[in-house]
Amino acid sequence: MKLLSLLHNEARKIWRSVVFWVMLGAFTALPLMIAMFNSSAAHWGAYFADLLGSIASLLVVGFAFTSAWVFGVEYTNNTIKDILVKPVPKTYTVLAKFMAVVLWNIGLAVFTFAVIAVAGSLIGVSGGSMFSILHVFWTFMGASLMIILVSTTSALIANLTRGYLAPIGVTFLIVIVSNVVVQLGFGPYFPWTIPVLMLTGEELSYMSMIILAATGLAGFAGTVAWWRFAEHK
Amino acid sequence: MRTSRTDNTGSTSAIQLEHVSKSFGNYQAVRNLSLDVKRGEVIGFLGLNGAGKTTTIKMLLSLLKPSSGTIHLLGSKVDTGNYKLWEKVGYLEEATFYPDLTVTENLEIARRMHLLADRGAVARVIQQLDLGAHQDKPAKALSLGNKQRLGLAKAMLHDPEVLILDEPINGLDPASVVEIRELLLDLSCNRGVTILISSHMLEELSKLVDRISIMHKGQLIQDMKVNQLEQSLQKSVLLDGRNRIALMRILTEHGYSYEEDADGRLVLAEDRAITQPEKIAEILVRTGQPPTHLSVVTEDLEGYFLRMIRTEGRKHA
Numbered sequence: 001m002k003l004l005s006l007l008h009n010e011a012r013k014i015w016r017s018v019v020f021w022v023m024l025g026a027f028t029a030l031p032l033m034i035a036m037f038n039s040s041a042a043h044w045g046a047y048f049a050d051l052l053g054s055i056a057s058l059l060v061v062g063f064a065f066t067s068a069w070v071f072g073v074e075y076t077n078n079t080i081k082d083i084l085v086k087p088v089p090k091t092y093t094v095l096a097k098f099m100a101v102v103l104w105n106i107g108l109a110v111f112t113f114a115v116i117a118v119a120g121s122l123i124g125v126s127g128g129s130m131f132s133i134l135h136v137f138w139t140f141m142g143a144s145l146m147i148i149l150v151s152t153t154s155a156l157i158a159n160l161t162r163g164y165l166a167p168i169g170v171t172f173l174i175v176i177v178s179n180v181v182v183q184l185g186f187g188p189y190f191p192w193t194i195p196v197l198m199l200t201g202e203e204l205s206y207m208s209m210i211i212l213a214a215t216g217l218a219g220f221a222g223t224v225a226w227w228r229f230a231e232h233k
Numbered sequence: 234m235r236t237s238r239t240d241n242t243g244s245t246s247a248i249q250l251e252h253v254s255k256s257f258g259n260y261q262a263v264r265n266l267s268l269d270v271k272r273g274e275v276i277g278f279l280g281l282n283g284a285g286k287t288t289t290i291k292m293l294l295s296l297l298k299p300s301s302g303t304i305h306l307l308g309s310k311v312d313t314g315n316y317k318l319w320e321k322v323g324y325l326e327e328a329t330f331y332p333d334l335t336v337t338e339n340l341e342i343a344r345r346m347h348l349l350a351d352r353g354a355v356a357r358v359i360q361q362l363d364l365g366a367h368q369d370k371p372a373k374a375l376s377l378g379n380k381q382r383l384g385l386a387k388a389m390l391h392d393p394e395v396l397i398l399d400e401p402i403n404g405l406d407p408a409s410v411v412e413i414r415e416l417l418l419d420l421s422c423n424r425g426v427t428i429l430i431s432s433h434m435l436e437e438l439s440k441l442v443d444r445i446s447i448m449h450k451g452q453l454i455q456d457m458k459v460n461q462l463e464q465s466l467q468k469s470v471l472l473d474g475r476n477r478i479a480l481m482r483i484l485t486e487h488g489y490s491y492e493e494d495a496d497g498r499l500v501l502a503e504d505r506a507i508t509q510p511e512k513i514a515e516i517l518v519r520t521g522q523p524p525t526h527l528s529v530v531t532e533d534l535e536g537y538f539l540r541m542i543r544t545e546g547r548k549h550a
Contacts, residue, residue, distance in 0.1 A: 005345040012342065016333050078329040082387065085294045086346040087320040090313075228313060232296040233257075 002088055006096035010070065014104055019069055023062065023108065030058055031112050035119035044128030047120050048136045049200070055112065055140075056196040057175055059147045063105045064154040064171035065164070070097050070104075071155045071223070072164025080162075081232060090227040098155070098220065102148055109144035113137055139199060146195035146212055152219025153191075159226045191215040246305065247272045247395050247427035248293065253302030255288050262288040264451040266302070270429060270444075272394075275421045277438040278431040279538055280448035286431045287326070289448070290399050293429075294324055306395060320347070323393035325401050328384030332373035336364055336383055339372050340390060347391040354390055361416070362386045377404035385413065389420070396420065398430045402437060410434070414441050435534040447538060449545045466532040467540070470501040470510050473526040474517065483520050489513070498526070 014020050034054045041047040074080040083093055117133070157167040178193045187193040188208045195212075198204055248270035255263040263285040270276050280286045291297040292304060295311050304311040309318050330339045340355040359368050362382045367375055372383060381404050388396060396417075402410050418441060420426040432438045438445075445462055447455040457465070471494070474480045480499060484491055489506060491499045506513060510529055517524050532540070 002348060005348060009342045009345050012334070012338065013331055016331075016338065018333065077331060078327065079331065081294070081296055081326060082329055082343070083346065084296060085319050085322070085324055087316050087318070087348065088346060089316055231298060232291070 002092055003096055003099075006088065006092055007099050010096050010100035011103075013073070014070070014100060017073075019073075023066065024111070027058075027062060027108050027112050028115055031055060031115045032119050034058070035116050036123065042125060042127065044120065044125055044133055044136075047125045048116075051116055052136075052140065052199045053196060055116065056143060056147070056199045057178075059109065059112070059144055060150075060175060060178075060192055060196075061168075061171050062108060063101075063144075063147050063151040064174075065168055066104050066108070067101045067148075067151040068154040068158040068164040068167035068171075070101050072158035072162075072167070075158075075162040076164065084227075084232065091224055094220075094224050094227050098152070098223075101151070101155070105144065105148045105151070106141075109141060113140055143195040143199040146198065147192075149212060149216035150191045150195070150219070152216050152223065154219075156219045156222040156226065159223055159230075245271055247274070247307055248276075248429060249305040250289070250293075251303050251305075253289070253292060253299045253304060255285075255292060255297060256300045262451055263292070263299075266448075266451075266453050268446060268453065268456065270427060272427050273421065273425045274444060275417070275428045275430065275442045276444045276446060277442035278429055278446050278448070279435065279438070280431075281542065283450075284448040285451040286448055287399060288451075290324075290326065290397055290429075290431065293397055294322075294326075320391065321394040322397065323388035323391065323395070324397040324399075325384045325388040326399045328380040330372040330380070330383055330387075333371055335369050335371055336375070336386075337368045339383060340386060343387045343390050349391055354392075358386045358390045361389070363412070378406055378409050381405055382409070382413075392424075394426060396426055396428045396430075398428065400432055401430060402432060402434055410437055417441060435538055439534040445534070447541055449542055454545050455541055462534075462537070466534075466537055467502065468507045468529055468531050470506045470513065471526065471528050471530050472499040472501060472513065472524055474522050474524045476522060479522050480517065480524075483517060483522060484513075487516055 031051075034051055038050055038054055041050055074083060084090065086093075154167040154171060157170055158164050161167070174192050178187075178190065178196070181187055181190040182193050182197075187197050188202070188204060189211055191212055194204060194208045197208075246269050248268065250266050250268045253263060253266045254261065266285070266289060278286050278289070288297060292299050293306065293311065295313050295315075298313075306318055307321055309315055311318065331342065334342070336359070337355060340358060344352070344355055359365055362385055364379065364382055364386060367379055372380065375383060381401065385398075385401060388398065398417075401417075402413055405413060414437065417428060417430070421428055430438065430442065439459070442459060444458050445455065446453060472480065472484075472491075477497060477499070481491070484499070484501070489501055490503060491501045494500050501507075501513070507529055510527060514524060514527055
């Protein structure tokens with residue numbers, strides 16, 4: 001009941017913010033542009049293969065932003081103290097925020113897939129069965145969940161830097177570093193490239209999964225610890 | 234007569250700080266502060282910027298941990314894990330809100346954070362703080378005064394037993410200041426709410442509080458009841474005339490000592506001047522220099538506060 005009440009609050013803050021609509025706009029315009037300019041494939045399989053790498057990078061940046069915003073906005077509005085001096089365990093507050101982030105990002109992932117599917121139809125992509133499209137969809141959702149998992153680190157950076165701008169900068173840096181890491185062959189061991197590799201059909205080892213889980217857990221635990229123990233001058 | 238709430242801890246103290254200190258690196262923001270505020274009391278917390286008031290308030294709210302000493306609110310130790318405590322405490326450090334949400338939505342968020350099942354609480358506090366005309370406006374569109382009212386509404390929403398208010402009347406127009414003062418007096422007198430209030434509006438504060446605590450450079454330099462304070466306020470004779478030089482000469486000839494205030498008027502602080510001001514008038518009339526102004530004035534809270542700070546400064550010098 002407590003958690004539901006807190007989740008309701010977080011949903012209201014997201015839904016009523018300008019950022020919600022900006023993200024929706026960005027996740028409409030950017031996938032459309034990627035679809036229009038990055039693929040000339042006539043077959044659904046080739047179409048998705050052309051796009052999903054770029055779309056995954058978009059999700060890495062986008063999910064990092066939503067995660068950072070949900071936490072960072074409390075610092076920019078100075079409402080962090082309002083939340084801390086309330087009769088609810090801080091773990092619940094953090095959990096409610098992460099749940100809101102997960103729901104928002106899952107919604108954005110489904111929406112993005114729908115946008116690229118509609119764009120494919122509009123540019124005349126054909127030749128695949130509904131089953132094959134659904135297969136890509138589930139792989140896409142799996143990769144999205146992995147990206148959501150590593151985006152907990154953005155939440156942690158937002159808390160440590162008391163705002164949501166620093167994590168955005170860090171995420172752009174990660175995207176640049178990711179390209180180098182993949183070129184050097186370390187992609188399966190770098191948390192932010194693992195979901196992209198999965199999406200492009202690479203086989204992933206248990207080690208990759210462990211690295212991914214450990215990164216997500218570190219972001220979550222670090223955020224909980226910050227809310228529980230940090231001082232607020 | 235103020236009412237007083239009690240709870241099952243049996244403690245008569247609402248706010249209790251014992252030998253509390255707080256350092257940031259080498260800088261000691263609060264030094265060995267001990268304070269005991271009884272239930273139902275209204276205490277004014279004074280100090281210049283950097284005196285340690287806000288650090289103390291943040292420690293009371295568990296936003297900062299004391300470097301040493303202990304803090305209890307309503308008999309419960311203040312600790313980051315003791316979240317249940319905030320059911321009974323309301324605070325306003327600065328008016329903060331979600332700018333895109335309306336007044337009602339901001340209060341709804343606060344209601345849910347307090348786990349209050351009573352949905353009517355929001356409507357009641359809107360009425361109490363006279364925010365009805367603004368309830369559907371986004372918080373960012375409110376005037377400074379109404380933002381402050383929204384902050385107070387959030388602090389009072391859950392009917393707290395202790396209110397901790399940092400500059401609650403900042404930005405309010407004079408009519409609103411009176412309104413908020415009456416509201417706080419009602420909370421204290423009729424509902425037994427303990428209020429710790431920090432403000433730079435000293436005259437306003439003196440109309441509201443039972444007790445004054447003055448902090449300076451991290452230390453508590455004065456802590457007294459308002460009725461004791463009244464006895465500590467200095468009296469003096471304020472004197473002016475058409476020829477100030479002549480006035481000074483006559484006063485010196487008759488053995489009076491004086492100082493000049495910022496406007497060049499003469500201030501006489503000695504007892505015989507205060508108890509017998511008519512003698513001064515008589516002397517001046519007799520010597521052909523009748524005063525254009527002669528009055529016995531009592532130091533106001535601001536004057537007292539500045540005198541205390543100056544005295545403390547001299548001690549350290």
